[in-house]
Each structure stands twice: as structure tokens, then as C-alpha cells.
Amino acid sequence: MSSQAFELKGEMSLLSVLLLSATNMSEIQTTLDEKRENAHQLLDRSPVIVDCQKVSEQATELDFAQLRKMIAETGLIPVGIRNLPEALENAASESGWALLRHGHSRVRATTLPEKTEAVDEDNATAVDSSDDDGTTAAVQRLRVVQRPVRSGQQIYCPDGDIVVMQQTSAGSELLAGGSVHVYGALRGRVLAGVQGDKTARIFCQNLEAELLSIAGRYRLLDDIEDDLKGQAVMVYLEGEKLKIAPI
Amino acid sequence: MTSGKGGVGKTTSSAAFATGLALRGYKTAVIDFDVGLRNLDLIMGCERRVVYDFVNVINGEANLRQALIKDKRTDNLYILPASQTRDKDALTQEGVGKVLEDLKADSFDFIICDSPAGIERGAAMAMYYADDAVIVTNPEVSSVRDSDRILGLLQSRTQKAEQGGTIREHLLITRYNPERVESGDMLGLEDVLDILAVPLIGVIPESGGVLQASNSGNPVILDTESTAGQAYDDFVRRFLGETVPHRFLEVEKKGIFKRLFGG
Ligand SMILES: Nc1ncnc2c1ncn2[C@@H]1O[C@H](COP(=O)(O)OP(=O)(O)O)[C@@H](O)[C@H]1O
Numbered sequence: 397m398s399s400q401a402f403e404l405k406g407e408m409s410l411l412s413v414l415l416l417s418a419t420n421m422s423e424i425q426t427t428l429d430e431k432r433e434n435a436h437q438l439l440d441r442s443p444v445i446v447d448c449q450k451v452s453e454q455a456t457e458l459d460f461a462q463l464r465k466m467i468a469e470t471g472l473i474p475v476g477i478r479n480l481p482e483a484l485e486n487a488a489s490e491s492g493w494a495l496l497r498h499g500h501s502r503v504r505a506t507t508l509p510e511k512t513e514a515v516d517e518d519n520a521t522a523v524d525s526s527d528d529d530g531t532t533a534a535v536q537r538l539r540v541v542q543r544p545v546r547s548g549q550q551i552y553c554p555d556g557d558i559v560v561m562q563q564t565s566a567g568s569e570l571l572a573g574g575s576v577h578v579y580g581a582l583r584g585r586v587l588a589g590v591q592g593d594k595t596a597r598i599f600c601q602n603l604e605a606e607l608l609s610i611a612g613r614y615r616l617l618d619d620i621e622d623d624l625k626g627q628a629v630m631v632y633l634e635g636e637k638l639k640i641a642p643i
Numbered sequence: 644m645t646s647g648k649g650g651v652g653k654t655t656s657s658a659a660f661a662t663g664l665a666l667r668g669y670k671t672a673v674i675d676f677d678v679g680l681r682n683l684d685l686i687m688g689c690e691r692r693v694v695y696d697f698v699n700v701i702n703g704e705a706n707l708r709q710a711l712i713k714d715k716r717t718d719n720l721y722i723l724p725a726s727q728t729r730d731k732d733a734l735t736q737e738g739v740g741k742v743l744e745d746l747k748a749d750s751f752d753f754i755i756c757d758s759p760a761g762i763e764r765g766a767a768m769a770m771y772y773a774d775d776a777v778i779v780t781n782p783e784v785s786s787v788r789d790s791d792r793i794l795g796l797l798q799s800r801t802q803k804a805e806q807g808g809t810i811r812e813h814l815l816i817t818r819y820n821p822e823r824v825e826s827g828d829m830l831g832l833e834d835v836l837d838i839l840a841v842p843l844i845g846v847i848p849e850s851g852g853v854l855q856a857s858n859s860g861n862p863v864i865l866d867t868e869s870t871a872g873q874a875y876d877d878f879v880r881r882f883l884g885e886t887v888p889h890r891f892l893e894v895e896k897k898g899i900f901k902r903l904f905g906g
Pocket residue numbers: 646648649650651652653654655656760817818819847848849850851853854857871
């Protein structure tokens with residue numbers, strides 16, 4: 397029998413939401429173990445937010461520090477927590493959780509900058525420690541990726557730039573606090589300036605990206621002018637508008 | 644032999660690959676990781692000789708010697724069948740590792756792991772100890788996408804990757820149909836290579852010979868008349884380091900005899 401302490405949902409396929417339905421820590425651990433067992437590749441290094449909507453009544457029973465630790469040990473990156481009763485916000489934040497505003501679940505591209513603004517130094521360390529080169533430096537300013545970024549893979553550099561020496565595939569994601577450079581075809585999703593940096597930019601050799609976002613302003617491939625597709629381009633923000641220019 | 648997607652030709656290719664290596668004198672084992680849906684034994688024509696299986700060996704209910712089936716046609720070739728009655732949870736990482744170590748100690752030159760579809764346990768176990776991965780892909784969008792996903796997992800979910808190394812990747816395109824590429828129903832070779840960016844090791848044409856071969860329990864590589872059999876032979880030679888040009892990529896202009904008697 398499988399336990400059901402929470403339900404794991406993809407949200408716009410960008411960010412996973414861990415929708416808690418139990419507050420008993422060992423029950424949550426059991427479900428985490430099962431998910432890990434059944435879908436360990438899928439969970440690998442995904443940033444995740446915890447949603448307490450279903451358990452707000454019993455949320456006092458939650459051990460926030462423990463929860464962070466458990467989630468990180470599963471291989472997920474705990475990013476933030478939401479739908480928490482106000483009285484508990486302090487406790488959660490003291491344990492290193494970023495507090496997310498309620499309910500804004502439309503597109504992660506638009507919500508992420510607001511919420512990650514709340515990320516403190518502690519959180520950055522936790523996120524960084526999951527880098528595949530094994531470094532645990534508190535802040536990583538640059539992440540260089542030598543191989544193609546494949547469907548299902550995610551490169552997350554919350555405090556710096558990402559440089560991909562090859563192509564990225566449809567179904568992949570790059571998330572950078574700073575800018576993103578791709579020296580090959582860009583076919584996946586790219587989110588630059590995820591902490592709200594409006595000066596972040598995206599550069600690529602061949603634009604076929606599924607989604608482009610800078611500081612939460614985004615465009616989908618379908619919204620991109622045909623004559624820019626397949627071109628070497630620079631993507632930047634002009635005011636509130638996401639601009640794409642050939643280079 | 645891995646792919647993500649099912650029905651693309653992994654088992655057909657595993658049987659051909661293992662047979663081709665054994666024909667060249669290498670002591671070769673081919674293992675069916677598709678626990679619960681075994682069919683390598685059918686394609687190898689040894690289904691009636693299965694007594695013990697991979698899971699029995701992992702559980703210590705039989706030893707390797709008892710479970711390995713020696714191929715009747717080809718010297719140096721051994722089949723380790725999957726269990727039909729268990730599920731994939733029966734495969735443990737330690738158990739699989741031990742079987743592979745024992746095979747190496749028994750002087751096997753090559754061990755071919757026929758992966759099940761999907762990206763879950765069975766596929767994870769089949770790839771974990773690999774030195775080389777052959778990614779089996781059909782020239783269509785969903786198969787290519789799944790192969791891309793598998794390539795990502797090969798970068799992180801193998802023992803080699805965990806130790807900071809990389810495994811060699813080879814792309815094997817199967818069921819290639821030049822007519823359908825020409826008519827736009829299928830992706831062309833160039834498109835697939837562009838999306839996956841992996842070195843190409845072979846292109847196996849769609850061929851009636853494959854079904855015939857599997858119905859009679861003979862790996863198609865033994866059918867030297869069929870285009871698929873020939874293309875698999877080329878693939879094995881390339882894997883062993885020879886330079887062999889790719890064939891069967893263009894639409895064949897059918898002459899009158901071909902039209903009358905079939906290709
Ligand atoms: N080159 C080919 N031409 C025609 N049919 C093929 C070819 N390769 C595979 N098939 C057929 O495709 C089906 C799936 O093949 P199989 O090897 O069992 O795939 P998998 O192991 O990936 O699920 C089988 O019916 C097989 O006969």
C-alpha cells in the first residue's frame with residue numbers, strides 16, 4: 397500500500413509543488429521515500445515549493461527545519477513555502493524557508509522573482525549544494541555546462557550566469573539569477589534574472605526556445621516572430637517589454 | 644540498449660548485436676531486463692529452454708551457470724532471460740551488479756543489457772553499470788524526445804557518471820523508412836542527428852525480414868539476405884572499430900525483377 401502524505405504536482409511544468417496532505421513528519425518521510433523510489437530521476441534536483449493549503453489547520457505540527465532537510469535529502473531543492481497561516485510564517489522563515497505569497501499559481505515565470513526575493517543566504521547554500529560538480533560554495537557566480545542539456549534536465553544557478561557550450565533540448569530548463577549564454581541551438585526553456593534582475597540577458601546561436609523569460613516577463617515560441625526563429629539573438633528587457641534582437 | 648520509448652526495436656537490436664559479437668568470436672551474454680514482459684528469449688528462439696531466470700539468480704535461487712542459456716546456433720553466445728512472473732522491483736542494484744561482476748569473472752567479453760521501456764526502475768538498472776550506451780531511436784518525434792531524456796539520465800544515473808566519468812553514447816536509428824522520410828511522414832537522418840547530437844553508429848531500415856526472423860526465433864542478423872540483417876552487421880563492425888559506410892538511406896529505385904519478386 398502506498399501512503400499519501402502529499403501529492404506531487406508539476407505546475408506549468410516549471411516548478412514542482414509539493415501539496416501536503418499530512419503534517420506527521422514520519423508520514424511525509426515515507427511518501428518522500430516512495431516517490432524517490434518510484435521516480436527518482438524525475439525528482440532529481442527539481443526546485444520545489446511546499447503548499448500547505450490542505451493542512452493549514454494542523455500546520456502547527458510541522459517541523460519546518462526537518463521538512464527542509466528531508467526534502468533536500470530526497471534530491472529536491474526546497475525553494476519556498478506557501479499557504480501557511482500567518483502565525484507560523486516566522487517559524488518557517490527562521491528555518492530558512494522563503495515565504496511565498498498565497499495562491500499565485502499561474503506562470504512561474506511571473507511569480508518566481510517575487511518569491512525568490514525572500515530567499516536568504518541559507519537558502520542559497522542549500523540550493524547550491526546540489527550542483528553536479530559537487531561544490532558547496534555559498535554563492536556560485538558562473539555555471540559552465542559542457543554537454544548538451546537534455547529533455548528533463550534542469551540547470552539552476554540562482555546567483556549567477558549560465559553558459560552552455562552546446563545545445564539545449566526541448567523539455568530542458570535553464571534557470572539563472574543572472575544571464576544565460578548558449579553556444580548552440582536553444583530549444584528548451586530559459587529563465588534569466590529569476591531573482592528579479594531586469595538587466596539579465598539571454599544570448600544564443602539558434603533561437604528555438606520553448607519559453608524565454610527575464611525577471612518574470614516571458615514569451616513563448618509561438619509569440620516569437622518567425623524571422624527571428626533559428627537566428628542568433630540577444631533577449632533583453634526594455635522597460636516591461638521582452639525584446640529579441642538578432643546579433 | 645536503451646530508448647525510453649517502447650516498441651522501437653531494443654530487443655531486436657540486442658539480439659542482433661549479441662549474436663554479431665559472438666559470431667566474431669567474442670564471448671557474449673545478453674540479459675533481458677524487461678522483467679514481467681520478457682521477450683528476448685522468444686526472439687532468440689530459446690523460450691522453451693528457460694528454467695531459471697535473472698531474478699532467480701539475483702535472489703540466490705539459482706546460480707548463473709544454471710540460468711544462462713547457451714545459444715544453439717552461435718558459439719560464445721549466452722542468454723539470461725527475464726522472469727515473466729515478477730515485477731521490476733525484483734531487480735536490486737547490488738543484485739544486478741553482482742551478476743555483471745560474475746559474468747566478467749567468467750571471462751565474458753561483452754554483456755548486452757536489453758532495457759525495458761520507460762525511465763523507471765527496470766531501465767535505471769539496465770543502464771546503471773554500462774560502459775557504453777546504444778540509444779535505439781525511431782525517426783519520429785516522440786521517440787527522439789524520449790531518447791533525449793534517456794541521454795540526460797545517462798549523464799547522471801550511471802555508476803560511471805557518479806564517479807565523475809562519462810559513458811560512451813552511440814545512436815542507433817531503427818525502422819528507418821526512406822520512402823516515408825521522403826514523403827515527410829518521418830524525420831530524416833539529419834533532423835534526428837541535429838536534435839540528439841550523438842555519434843551515429845547505425846541505421847537499420849524498416850524490413851519485413853525482422854518480423855520473419857522474430858517469428859522463427861532467429862536473430863535477424865543471421866539473415867544475410869535481409870537489409871536489416873546487413874545493416875545490423877555493419878553496426879557491429881562499426882562498434883568494433885571498423886569504418887563502414889551507411890547503407891539503405893535512399894529510396895530504392897525498384898527494377899522490374901525487384902517489383903516482381905519483392906525486395
Ligand atoms: N527494422 C525493423 N523493421 C521492421 N520491424 C521492426 C524493425 N525493428 C523492430 N521491428 C518490430 O518492432 C516491434 C518492436 O520491436 P522490439 O525489438 O520488441 O522493440 P522494443 O524492445 O524496443 O520494445 C517488433 O514487432 C519488431 O518486429
